[in-house]
């Protein structure tokens with residue numbers, strides 16, 4: 001049954017492009033863009049959901065837009081990994097129109113393509129930029145286009161909010177929180193979240209970033225570590241060398257940014273009850289003291305039970321309650337994707353959360369006409385049962401200590 005609650009009138013902008021599911025990090029790599037296509041397919045097949053969304057086509061962010069945060073040399077370097085299709089199109093277009101005039105919209109791409117094909121082996125920047133250098137961040141066909149799509153949508157999410165076209169904007173292709181100014185890390189190359197927040201800061205005074213991916217949102221935290229206009233709040237698994245190893249309770253920001261970074265490090269096995277209790281206690285105090293103009297949530301689904309990389313134990317409903325809780329503050333909201341490595345659960349989760357934005361609490365079987373139907377074998381339901389016998393390694397007293405520490409830090413904020 002699908003039930004609509006009273007605030008189903010919120011306008012929801014949903015960003016998608018069918019090309020996103022075609023990118024491939026390589027055989028066996030845990031990050032699978034196909035999960036975005038799977039989530040989209042569920043969203044379409046729960047028809048009443050899709051009909052209520054304002055659907056926007058994702059465009060590729062231009063190089064100049066990426067340089068608003070990233071080092072220009074790094075962006076130029078990444079741009080050599082445009083999709084083969086695009087390279088062939090630009091080359092062919094420019095040779096068949098050999099009247100010597102290259103159309104203005106293709107000029108920059110033409111210049112880059114010729115530059116990279118001439119200089120192929122002159123300098124190896126892979127090690128410097130950590131691209132293609134480890135299994136985490138491989139190079140693959142169309143890598144740059146993938147980054148452009150992910151960033152283009154997150155930047156446009158900011159625009160639909162700023163122009164008042166939407167109350168909530170969603171980009172499941174974004175949320176790549178580990179990318180640094182000139183370095184790829186943890187499956188991320190371009191930090192679409194930082195670009196989105198920078199766009200919001202053109203108008204808004206204060207932006208809150210909330211990160212429920214099971215990894216620490218280090219790239220976003222680092223980008224805004226010195227400012228009091230962005231508060232970053234990450235919940236994450238921490239300890240035993242879990243990636244990336246940052247995000248201790250006492251990392252709070254620096255200079256005027258001191259106490260504007262909030263971290264909630266967790267041990268494995270936390271389930272809905274204690275997680276939501278903690279989430280509500282922390283976010284309610286943050287909303288009250290920071291009073292943001294807009295909230296950006298990274299909705300990484302690797303905090304779900306049975307994830308291939310994460311060891312937290314949330315159900316889809318528990319994960320979704322974090323979204324509902326942030327929505328009820330009535331502040332403009334941007335939802336971005338992120339991690340999530342048991343892909344049939346990631347798509348379930350993000351389809352469910354798209355419904356929550358519209359005030360719909362979907363609790364139904366997977367539509368039988370879904371092209372990915374066979375991926376949901378077992379129960380063929382939107383929700384999956386969590387692992388009952390997993391031990392929550394977080395003691396009640398550890399969690400209480402985190403809350404009181406965070407409250408102490410927040411007391412230092414100027415009013």
Ligand code: VJV
Nearest residue numbers: 027028029030134135136186187213215243309338339340
């Ligand atoms: O733990 C790490 C770094 C290593 C070095 C590189 N090897 C491959 C793994 C260990 C120390 N990296 C993490 C990165 C997690 C990124 C999470 C991203 C997000 O969810 O927060 C946001 C999108 C890690 N954990 C697991 C793996 N890497 C991993 C990478 C693979 C793999 C299996 C596991 C890469 C390729 C292949 N298998 C074939």
Ligand code: CA
Nearest residue numbers: 211213215235
């Ligand atoms: Ca996190």
Ligand code: ZN
Nearest residue numbers: 213215302339
């Ligand atoms: Zn993650």
